Amino acid sequence: MGSMRKYxxxxxxxxxxxxxxxVNELQLPHYGSSTEKTLPRFGLIDESLDRWTQFAAKIxxxxxxxxxxxxxxxxxxxxxxxxxxxxxxxxxxxxxxxxLGGFDLGYFCFDLFSMRLTGMGKVGFRFVGGLIASFxxxxxxxxxxxxxxxxxxxxxxxLTQLGVQQAKDARLEWEKERQFHIPLPEFLYTSPLTRAxxxxxxxxxxxxxxxxxxxxxxxxxxxVHTCDKRRTRSEIQKDFPEIHFEQGFTEEDLLxxxxxxxxxxxIDLRVRDVLDMIFDNDSEAEDKLKFIxxxxxxGFIGGFLxxxxxxxxxxxxxxxxxxxxxxYGEMRN
Numbered sequence: 001m002g003s004m005r006k007y008x009x010x011x012x013x014x015x016x017x018x019x020x021x022x023v024n025e026l027q028l029p030h031y032g033s034s035t036e037k038t039l040p041r042f043g044l045i046d047e048s049l050d051r052w053t054q055f056a057a058k059i060x061x062x063x064x065x066x067x068x069x070x071x072x073x074x075x076x077x078x079x080x081x082x083x084x085x086x087x088x089x090x091x092x093x094x095x096x097x098x099x100l101g102g103f104d105l106g107y108f109c110f111d112l113f114s115m116r117l118t119g120m121g122k123v124g125f126r127f128v129g130g131l132i133a134s135f136x137x138x139x140x141x142x143x144x145x146x147x148x149x150x151x152x153x154x155x156x157x158x159l160t161q162l163g164v165q166q167a168k169d170a171r172l173e174w175e176k177e178r179q180f181h182i183p184l185p186e187f188l189y190t191s192p193l194t195r196a197x198x199x200x201x202x203x204x205x206x207x208x209x210x211x212x213x214x215x216x217x218x219x220x221x222x223x224v225h226t227c228d229k230r231r232t233r234s235e236i237q238k239d240f241p242e243i244h245f246e247q248g249f250t251e252e253d254l255l256x257x258x259x260x261x262x263x264x265x266x267i268d269l270r271v272r273d274v275l276d277m278i279f280d281n282d283s284e285a286e287d288k289l290k291f292i293x294x295x296x297x298x299g300f301i302g303g304f305l306x307x308x309x310x311x312x313x314x315x316x317x318x319x320x321x322x323x324x325x326x327x328y329g330e331m332r333n
Contacts, residue, residue, distance in 0.1 A: 005329035014043040081163030085153035085227035154226025166318025167202035185293035188212040200295035221299030267303035
């Protein structure tokens with residue numbers, strides 16, 4: 001079952017989703033970034049002592065007054081803590097930045113280890129297409145290996161000690177905002193990759209009384225890179241017995257391919273499938289879920305922002321970005 005739903009970000013609640021407008025004749029959007037892994041109050045603009053109570057009331061009111069078929073949900077998107085592959089990127093990668101008309105395009109980062117563009121907008125590929133074409137397969141050399149004799153990043157890279165600490169820092173942010181009655185996630189989703197499950201486990205543990213659900217489509221930009229190949233279902237279950245797998249989750253990783261890197265358009269399709277699943281499964285429920293956590297990866301988060309027409313935002317490892325999403329439209333068979 002799929003859907004014809006559409007998704008939009010509801011701006012005005014968080015600093016990350018404020019529309020800064022566009023610049024120059026290329027209509028290139030400003031790109032947000034932060035040196036902090038998580039903004040104070042997760043970016044909530046309201047600084048009052050009852051900020052989260054007011055926020056929850058506004059979400060409740062949006063749903064209460066919504067037209068038929070329209071629902072509002074709050075997603076807390078958490079990026080996993082630093083993984084071994086991130087250390088390898090820093091070791092073997094480099095970034096290429098440009099300036100145009102005084103506007104710093106350093107956010108358009110081309111990482112030689114991952115062949116990944118971050119902060120890429122509508123003109124991203126067009127803008128740097130010539131640059132990408134100048135690199136050959138040797139650039140992907142390290143990404144195709146499992147390690148370099150010092151670091152082991154594949155398959156399925158794990159958290160570093162710094163990554164573990166970043167997940168603990170995210171937990172502290174949640175604990176801090178609980179004092180101000182932040183709405184807690186009613187459902188936990190996570191990528192099947194180890195670094196994401198570890199991050200989810202450290203961040204939330206059993207404090208919410210919820211079993212995280214592993215969803216295949218919540219994984220990182222897929223293919224070629226061994227760090228993004230997941231382990232078998234049995235191996236994951238053995239290490240994380242507390243998790244729950246979505247229906248149909250396969251024993252082997254059937255999506256990862258050693259010679260094909262999925263497109264950004266395909267990532268967006270996966271994001272849409274996840275949103276469809278969440279909104280469609282909830283459409284018949286009397287008590288609809290409003291607050292949802294997804295522990296995932298930079299590539300998936302980038303796709304989520306694109307699908308929901310959210311301002312691009314560069315999220316460091318261990319970071320969290322909340323988004324109010326309006327979903328509307330009908331299901332289809």
